[in-house]
Amino acid sequence: MTIAPSSSDKPRILDGKRTASALVDEVRETVEREGLTPGLAVVLVGDDPASQVYVRNKGRRAEACGFLSRQYDLPATTTQADLLALIESLNSDPDIHGILVQLPLPAQIDADRVIQAIAPDKDVDGFHYLNVGRLATGTIDAALLPCTPKGALHLIEQVLGADLSGKRAVVIGRSNIVGKPMASLLLARNATVTVIHSRTPSPAEICRQADIVVAAVGVPGLVTGDWIKPGAVVIDVGINRVEGEDGKGKLVGDVDFDAVAPLASAITPVPGGVGPMTIAMLMHNTLQAARRRSAPSS
Numbered sequence: 001m002t003i004a005p006s007s008s009d010k011p012r013i014l015d016g017k018r019t020a021s022a023l024v025d026e027v028r029e030t031v032e033r034e035g036l037t038p039g040l041a042v043v044l045v046g047d048d049p050a051s052q053v054y055v056r057n058k059g060r061r062a063e064a065c066g067f068l069s070r071q072y073d074l075p076a077t078t079t080q081a082d083l084l085a086l087i088e089s090l091n092s093d094p095d096i097h098g099i100l101v102q103l104p105l106p107a108q109i110d111a112d113r114v115i116q117a118i119a120p121d122k123d124v125d126g127f128h129y130l131n132v133g134r135l136a137t138g139t140i141d142a143a144l145l146p147c148t149p150k151g152a153l154h155l156i157e158q159v160l161g162a163d164l165s166g167k168r169a170v171v172i173g174r175s176n177i178v179g180k181p182m183a184s185l186l187l188a189r190n191a192t193v194t195v196i197h198s199r200t201p202s203p204a205e206i207c208r209q210a211d212i213v214v215a216a217v218g219v220p221g222l223v224t225g226d227w228i229k230p231g232a233v234v235i236d237v238g239i240n241r242v243e244g245e246d247g248k249g250k251l252v253g254d255v256d257f258d259a260v261a262p263l264a265s266a267i268t269p270v271p272g273g274v275g276p277m278t279i280a281m282l283m284h285n286t287l288q289a290a291r292r293r294s295a296p297s298s
């Protein structure tokens with residue numbers, strides 16, 4: 001049984017860094033125990049500074065897990081044909097179990113065309129239509145799931161357990177990478193799910209009914225105290241760079257943390273909440289892809 005704290009209790013701050021680190025430890029232990037060498041190829045096109053950091057961190061995590069880690073740094077002028085040729089060669093490389101193309105891609109490249117060229121069983125981002133379809137139809141065990149929603153669900157499970165029957169969940173945002181797969185995952189766990197977005201009238205009123213709120217819309221501080229039912233579990237997927245009072249840049253989420261935390265039973269901070277879970281889940285997906293290759297029915 002999961003006991004939800006009353007609104008007068010202190011909120012539980014869901015520490016994504018610590019949870020991610022524990023998950024990575026588990027992946028490394030499994031790799032050692034099973035004698036596997038999962039191979040992860042990460043492709044970076046261009047020189048976007050944030051993408052460079054994410055890709056470097058993915059490589060470091062992969063090495064820490066005992067994976068074969070390969071990074072492909074391509075110039076911003078790379079053609080779609082060249083990128084597709086690289087994907088094709090990675091698809092047929094037996095040492096590589098996971099392929100990830102870091103987004104966003106430069107304008108001359110059709111990101112969807114590239115993602116759909118990745119072999120579905122190596123699609124560790126979970127963005128290929130086959131994996132999207134598996135998730136949407138509830139065939140979850142066969143799918144590779146997108147890393148950010150998978151990480152957010154893991155944090156929700158820490159508070160509420162795996163079965164969300166009877167819980168009302170509101171997902172704010174309808175992106176293909178987070179909002180839609182998040183809604184499908186919550187539905188697969190038996191939650192009653194509503195997706196709200198920029199064209200939804202009275203979003204605060206709808207959100208106030210939710211036991212679980214996942215904000216993934218990219219609007220700094222959108223979710224304020226009057227959007228939240230006391231005792232709700234609040235997951236903030238937003239990563240927005242804004243100017244702080246000292247004139248320096250800082251990172252904030254889609255949730256006004258100071259206003260919402262006193263009402264929530266549990267809440268993720270930004271930074272240090274869902275963000276670190278994204279990379280941990282990428283390691284988990286790569287291990288899953290490697291295990292499926294070594295034992296196709298698992």
Ligand SMILES: Nc1nc2c(c(=O)[nH]1)N[C@@H](CN(C=O)c1ccc(C(=O)N[C@@H](CCC(=O)O)C(=O)O)cc1)CN2
Nearest residue numbers: 054100101102103104125147271272273275276278279
């Ligand atoms: N192919 C993909 N591209 C992108 C994805 C993705 O899942 N697959 N997601 C994002 C970027 N991303 C991983 O790639 C990512 C974003 C943020 C974090 C993270 O740990 N954030 C930290 C703060 C980091 C900072 O200071 O900038 C946090 O929230 O604590 C990890 C991974 C877009 N592209």
